[in-house]
Amino acid sequence: MPTKYQADRSDQASPMILDPNVDRDWEKIQKLRSDNYVTKVDAIDSQVSDLIKMTHPQTKLSQEEIEQRIEEFFEGKQRDRYGNWVFYPWKNTLVHLLPEREFIQVRTSRNKYKFTEEEQALMATKKIGVVGLSVGQSVAVCLAMERSFGELRIADFDTLELSNMNRIRTSVTNLGLRKTEIVVREISEIDPYLKIKVYSDGLTKENMEAFFNDGGGLDLLIEECDSLPMKILSRLKAKSLGIPVLMDTSDRGMVDIERFDLDPRRPIFHGFLSGFGEESELIDRLEENRGQLLMAILNFEKLSERARYSIQEIGKSITTWPQLASSVVMGGAMCAYFAKRILCGQISGSGRVYVDLDEFFLIDHES
Helix, strand or coil, rough: CCCCHHHHHHCCCCCEEEECCHHHHHHHHHHHHCCCCCCCEEEEEHHHHHHHHHHCCCCCCHHHHHHHHHHHCCCCCCCCCCCCCEEECCCCEEEEEECCHHHHHHHHHHHHCCCCCCHHHHCCCCCCEECCCCHHHHHHHHHHHHHHCCCEEECCCCCHHHHHHCCCCCCHHCCEEEEEEEEEEEEEECCCCCEEEEEECHHHHHHHHHHHCCCCCCCCCCCCCCCCHHHHHHHHHHHHHHCEEEEEECCCCCEEEEECCCCCCCCCHHHHHHHHHCCHCCCCCHHHHHHHHHHHHHHHHHCCCHHHHHHHHHCCCCCCCCCCHHHHHHHHHHHHHHHHHHCCCCCCCCCCEEEEEEHHHCCCCCC
16 A cells, blocks of 8 residues: 555656755655655665766775775765655655765766867757657656756647657657656656756647746757647747747658747748748648648658658548657657757757668678
8 A cells, every 4th residue: 555655646757856954855855755645765885886987087986995985975974865756656766866966967067078168058048848658758768868948948848658669769668748747757757956947738829928028038849849839839929039940840850940049030930931921921821731831841852762652641541640759768868869969059050850770781682
């Protein structure tokens, strides 16, 4: 039987960070540690070992020397009261971690020089919005692993279905959960100190202003939603606020960058929709032009042959646009990469590029 403590918190998507030097938190820690139903993970010595090795890169320490330095590190300190204890209610697990500053130092130590300290510090000030959590899940998790944001805002209204699991890396134990909740849990298990804002109704006309501006304006929008109206409306909003937009389509490695921050008059979708009238009229004309608008955005003739065939089969042999895990994971990585390049001032242009793996190492099969 679950304890009352578990039952009261079983629906939480965010971890509880407990400071053992705060009396009220220490009481909660003690209660959790004494609960036989709670799993305890205390690898603080291993984390301190990482911290010691990181701060002495020129010294090759033996295991015995490391153990001695760990003991010296804790002289005058209580091990149990060093750092923070983090409780994950959905796993009923309590984890002992380094304090936030030291945790970040150790966790990002192997980013160094590939991702400079100046870039890391700059990205820690940035607010990134991710709309749509299929490709967006891979984007969000990759950004979190590299710690490439100060605040992440995620929006998706959907729940996890079995058919999503060909491309969303998650567990069958999460079936029926909101995709936003799954992403928050995954990121917080990587790094509980990261700040995430959740919009579990998806991006809507009603919450769009809050998504873009509450707590400070977004620095970058990564748009990966399925809704054609939201694709258009989110870009018009980003354009009005001078916010760059990034999108991956999971076909032929196609990536869009729209620098509305540098060119506020730039047409959305690179002008592919210019034949459908003024941008302000696109939503009003959506129903009569839905199919044509989508094909114009995707530039149908440049899609892969298999994607073109798949689109023709929607409503016949398949129900929706197909995506593969390999393409989705690759798209997430590319978006995370280009997000850093944009926000660190290393990309100044807009455009559409194809990182098409089919162009490499193909074998010609002759009959």
